[in-house]
Amino acid sequence: xxxxxxxxxxxxxxxxxxxxxxxxxxxxxxxxxxxxxxxxxxxxxxxxxxxxxxxxxxxxxxxxxxxxxxxxxxxxxxxxxxxxxxxxxxxxxxxxxxxxxxxxxxxxxxxxxxxxxxxxxxxxxxxxxxxxxxxxxxxxxxxxxxxxxxxxxxxxxxxxxxxxxxxxxxxxxxxxxxxxxxxxxxxxxxxxxxxxxxxxxxxxxxxxxxxxxxxxxxxxxxxxxxxxxxxxxxxxxxxxxxxxxxxxxxxxxxxxxxxxxxxxxxxxxxxxxxxxxxxxxxxxxxxxxxxxxxxxxxxxxxxxxxxxxxxxxxxxxxxxxxxxxxxxxxxxxxxxxxxxxxxxx
Numbered sequence: 305x306x307x308x309x310x311x312x313x314x315x316x317x318x319x320x321x322x323x324x325x326x327x328x329x330x331x332x333x334x335x336x337x338x339x340x341x342x343x344x345x346x347x348x349x350x351x352x353x354x355x356x357x358x359x360x361x362x363x364x365x366x367x368x369x370x371x372x373x374x375x376x377x378x379x380x381x382x383x384x385x386x387x388x389x390x391x392x393x394x395x396x397x398x399x400x401x402x403x404x405x406x407x408x409x410x411x412x413x414x415x416x417x418x419x420x421x422x423x424x425x426x427x428x429x430x431x432x433x434x435x436x437x438x439x440x441x442x443x444x445x446x447x448x449x450x451x452x453x454x455x456x457x458x459x460x461x462x463x464x465x466x467x468x469x470x471x472x473x474x475x476x477x478x479x480x481x482x483x484x485x486x487x488x489x490x491x492x493x494x495x496x497x498x499x500x501x502x503x504x505x506x507x508x509x510x511x512x513x514x515x516x517x518x519x520x521x522x523x524x525x526x527x528x529x530x531x532x533x534x535x536x537x538x539x540x541x542x543x544x545x546x547x548x549x550x551x552x553x554x555x556x557x558x559x560x561x562x563x564x565x566x567x568x569x570x571x572x573x574x575x576x577x578x579x580x581x582x583x584x585x586x587x588x589x590x591x592x593x594x595x596x597x598x599x600x601x602x603x604x605x606x607x608x609x610x611x612x613x614x615x616x617x618x619x620x621x622x623x624x625x626x627x628x629x630x631x632x633x634x635x636x637x638x639x640x641x642x643x644x645x646x647x648x649x
Contacts, residue, residue: 318351319587319606320577321383321508331594354385384420398429425456441476488514489627491630509586510590520565
């Protein structure tokens with residue numbers, strides 16, 4: 305497996321990053337089984353693992369920590385996130401100095417480690433001055449508790465503002481961005497990915513299979529089942545609503561992409577992940593297996609190259625910079641400016 309520079313951090317990571325969201329109540333509740341999946345990924349050459357305190361209320365971090373115990377931790381680039389609600393307390397969320405200072409200690413404890421290689425802001429908090437957030441993250445770098453920090457689902461303008469603030473205020477800066485990016489959600493190609501390239505930031509693309517739409521399971525004439533776990537099915541019910549016009553458009557596109565992959569002698573999973581990691585701004589695609597079979601299917605994508613002709617045919621189905629269902633850009637999770645109450649008012 306090839307390794308790539310994580311932006312300008314000097315750290316090298318695999319083009320597949322093992323996402324741990326599905327370990328715990330969100331997906332696979334069997335800790336030993338989840339640990340076996342993690343070990344198989346490491347044995348296959350994946351050296352990059354991404355989790356978050358939010359995933360299954362910290363359970364995912366605990367599973368990752370147990371799996372990396374016994375000498376595996378040192379060879380892993382370990383990433384986690386902070387910012388989404390961790391409890392009922394209104395101060396157990398966001399990007400304030402108060403919460404980040406507390407949250408990082410919880411993550412370190414659950415992960416069973418003395419340091420986090422990449423600590424990411426799960427979503428920027430509009431109520432917190434960006435300098436406040438950069439200040440506490442910089443202090444954590446200087447204290448050795450984290451090696452670098454980044455953000456997730458941040459717009460191009462917010463990336464530039466954060467870079468500008470870090471330079472003017474003498475702060476450490478965001479080293480990475482984690483956006484949603486797939487064959488069905490390409491809006492980040494327009495601004496976010498070029499911005500990351502200009503600022504030398506690594507990119508961890510999440511949901512390269514569009515939340516399951518690009519696994520090959522969703523084809524015309526087949527039922528849209530959605531997530532297997534109750535927790536995720538409840539949280540993401542609208543994402544898999546078969547009566548939604550937006551989902552009908554996604555099904556049309558996924559079906560056409562599936563036929564294209566078949567004609568190219570690839571699985572849709574292989575084509576989807578190879579497409580994401582091919583972009584020059586993308587460092588790694590985050591794959592989040594729930595089962596060992598899922599992981600094995602992701603591992604088959606290593607080394608696959610897509611021809612220019614195939615890329616042109618993909619562009620005919622979903623044009624560059626276009627997202628089939630705008631909700632999949634996840635902008636609504638970090639800003640209220642697109643809500644009906646705020647539009648033009």
